[in-house]
Amino acid sequence: MPELPEVEVVRRGLETHLVGRTFDTVDVLHPRAVRGNTEDLAQLLPGKRITGTGGRGKYLWLTLDDGAALVVHLRMSGQMLVGPPGGVQSPHVRIRAQLGEIQLDFVDQRTFGMWQYAPFDGEVPVPIAHIARDPFDPHFDLTATARVMRTKRSALKTVLLNQELVSGIGSIYADEAMWAARVKPWRMARALRQRDAVSVLVHAREVMERALAQGGTSFDSLYVNVNGASGYFSRSLNAYGQAGTPCVRCGTEIAKRVVGGRSSYYCPACQTL
């Protein structure tokens, strides 16, 4: 579920509560939660101070005072919960860290998410080097990205989900962006006009900015929540998950179709491009 806006909400929360703090202990409760060597993580983190945070696409990281990073990917169900010791009682706690009087819990029901200790490769940690810039990145080149998208022999939906072309977009915001730009999800990327490819990216950025604005209010002082989704999902989605409900633009029922192996929601009447 968490896509760029939700990950950004989490990153901001971690920035607020964790920068300047030092890891005392790290307990890995489920080996799948760590990519790379489990022993390394538990042994390397204690004593390291958090100097900042970063993010790209659906990845986020904490920068450490040894020059390396703790890379985090929430995948579908990961949560980074910050609070007083004993505050989290979930059967899905995968990693628990103590930083002074603060406890950081990585909770992940489906165990797809992960932590990884890694050095930097320029701007980003090594495991993220292949991930493209996201639409919130000041150096994101919208025109060039649209041009590269238009070289692909795949459906637009598939191309939008390719994190090596543009990162941070998942199934939800892809569907919303295509609805806003009135482009069919199964449209071959190669067949798009430049202006339409640009329009999809502009709308993707716009819808994610609105989502971020709403998600930014969803955590209090000691609780960082991935549920930045709650307010946004129920009110503002025009396409995703809306099968059978009237399109707010034209009144036609939103339809659902599998594109590139992913369920895609669209308006059959006004998404004509």
Place this chain on the structure above:
DNA sequence: ACTTCTCCCTGTGGGC
């Protein structure tokens, strides 16, 4: 070299 498929996991919800 590029594109598509498979798999990891588990709670939810739709169908019978």
Place this chain on the structure above:
DNA sequence: TGCCCACAGGGAGAAG
């Protein structure tokens, strides 16, 4: 009412 199973999701790695 209760059971069962398809589905959802991101991305690594395999297969096409």
